[in-house]
Amino acid sequence: MIKKIVSEYSRIAFGVTIMTLGFYYFLLPENLVIGGTMGLAVLFKDHINPSIFLYIVNSFLLILGLLVLGKDFFLKTVFGTLASPTILFILELIGSDEAWIMNQITDSKLLIAAVSGSLLVGVGLGIVFRFGGTTGGMDVIQSIIHKKLHIPYQVIFFFTDGLVVILSLIFFRDIELFIYAVASVFLISIIVDNVSIKGRAGQTIFVITKKPELIKQAIYDTIDRGCTLIDAEGGFSGIASKMVICTMRNREVNMMRSVIERIDPEAFTFMTDTKEAVGRGFSKE
Incomplete structure (x- = not known):
C-alpha cells in the first residue's frame, strides 16, 4: 500500500x-x-x-x-x-x-x-x-x-x-x-x-458467433485478454447464439479481426470506441 x-x-x-x-x-x-x-x-x-x-x-x-x-x-x-x-x-x-x-x-x-x-x-x-x-x-x-x-x-x-x-x-x-x-x-x-483519459482508451469488440469457445480461447491465446459471453438471439431468424465481448487496445484490433474471421467466417463483428478502460492490462498490470 x-x-x-x-x-x-x-x-x-x-x-x-x-x-x-x-x-x-x-x-x-x-x-x-x-x-x-x-x-x-x-x-x-x-x-x-x-x-x-x-x-x-x-x-x-x-x-x-x-x-x-x-x-x-x-x-x-x-x-x-x-x-x-x-x-x-x-x-x-x-x-x-x-x-x-x-x-x-x-x-x-x-x-x-x-x-x-x-x-x-x-x-x-x-x-x-x-x-x-x-x-x-x-x-x-x-x-x-x-x-x-x-x-x-x-x-x-x-x-x-x-x-x-x-x-x-x-x-x-x-x-x-x-x-x-x-x-x-x-x-x-x-x-x-x-x-x-485516452491513454487508457481502447476498443470494445462484440462478436456474435456459433463458436464462442473457440473465439474465447483465441482471445486468450492471441492477446491475453479476458472476455464476457452472453446469450444472444437473432431478431429475425430466432436462432440462438452467443455474443463474445472483449475490450482491447487499439493496436490489438486488427490482429483479433483476422483471427475471428479465420475461426468463424460467418460471425457478425462490430466494435465501439471505449473512452476509458480500467482493470488488468489497462490501468493495472
Missing part, C-alpha cells in the same frame, strides 16, 4: 514539474495567460514574484477549501497546491533565467511559446489528473461554486479561466497575445484529455 502511494505521488510530482517548467520557460516570459492562478501570476509578475504570489493565493484558497469543502478535499489538494510554487521558488532561487530559451528564438516567438508551453502544461496536468492528483488553486473556487450552486464543472471552468484570460486583454491591451492565450487554453484542454 505504501509503495503504491509513493509511486502515485512520485508520478504526480513528475507531472507538476513538467507543468511548471512549461509555464516558467515558455508562458511566463511571453506573458501568455492560460487562466487559473498561474494566469494571475503572469498578470502581476512585475509587482510580485510568481512563486510568492502562488504561495499566497494558493495557501489562502487551500484554507478556504478546508473550511468549505472539508478535510478530505484539503488532503487531496495540499500536495499539488504547494508543489508548483515550490518548484518555481527553486528555479528563482538558483537564478534560472525564465527567458533563456525564448531569448534564443528569433521568429514566431509567440507561436513557439504557446505551442511548447501548452504541450508541457497539458502533459503535466494530464499526468497529475491521471493519478488522482490536483494542482489546487482555481480548482478550489470551481469546487465551491459547483457544491453551492450546482453548476456543471465545465461551465464553471470556462467562466473562471475565461475571466482570467479576458483580464489579460485588459492588462496588456494586446489582441495578438490574447488570441494566442485563448488558443493555448483550448490546446491544453485537448492535451489534458488525451493524457489523463
Whole structure:
C-alpha cells in the first residue's frame, strides 16, 4: 500500500514539474495567460514574484477549501497546491533565467511559446489528473461554486479561466497575445484529455458467433485478454447464439479481426470506441 502511494505521488510530482517548467520557460516570459492562478501570476509578475504570489493565493484558497469543502478535499489538494510554487521558488532561487530559451528564438516567438508551453502544461496536468492528483488553486473556487450552486464543472471552468484570460486583454491591451492565450487554453484542454483519459482508451469488440469457445480461447491465446459471453438471439431468424465481448487496445484490433474471421467466417463483428478502460492490462498490470 505504501509503495503504491509513493509511486502515485512520485508520478504526480513528475507531472507538476513538467507543468511548471512549461509555464516558467515558455508562458511566463511571453506573458501568455492560460487562466487559473498561474494566469494571475503572469498578470502581476512585475509587482510580485510568481512563486510568492502562488504561495499566497494558493495557501489562502487551500484554507478556504478546508473550511468549505472539508478535510478530505484539503488532503487531496495540499500536495499539488504547494508543489508548483515550490518548484518555481527553486528555479528563482538558483537564478534560472525564465527567458533563456525564448531569448534564443528569433521568429514566431509567440507561436513557439504557446505551442511548447501548452504541450508541457497539458502533459503535466494530464499526468497529475491521471493519478488522482490536483494542482489546487482555481480548482478550489470551481469546487465551491459547483457544491453551492450546482453548476456543471465545465461551465464553471470556462467562466473562471475565461475571466482570467479576458483580464489579460485588459492588462496588456494586446489582441495578438490574447488570441494566442485563448488558443493555448483550448490546446491544453485537448492535451489534458488525451493524457489523463485516452491513454487508457481502447476498443470494445462484440462478436456474435456459433463458436464462442473457440473465439474465447483465441482471445486468450492471441492477446491475453479476458472476455464476457452472453446469450444472444437473432431478431429475425430466432436462432440462438452467443455474443463474445472483449475490450482491447487499439493496436490489438486488427490482429483479433483476422483471427475471428479465420475461426468463424460467418460471425457478425462490430466494435465501439471505449473512452476509458480500467482493470488488468489497462490501468493495472
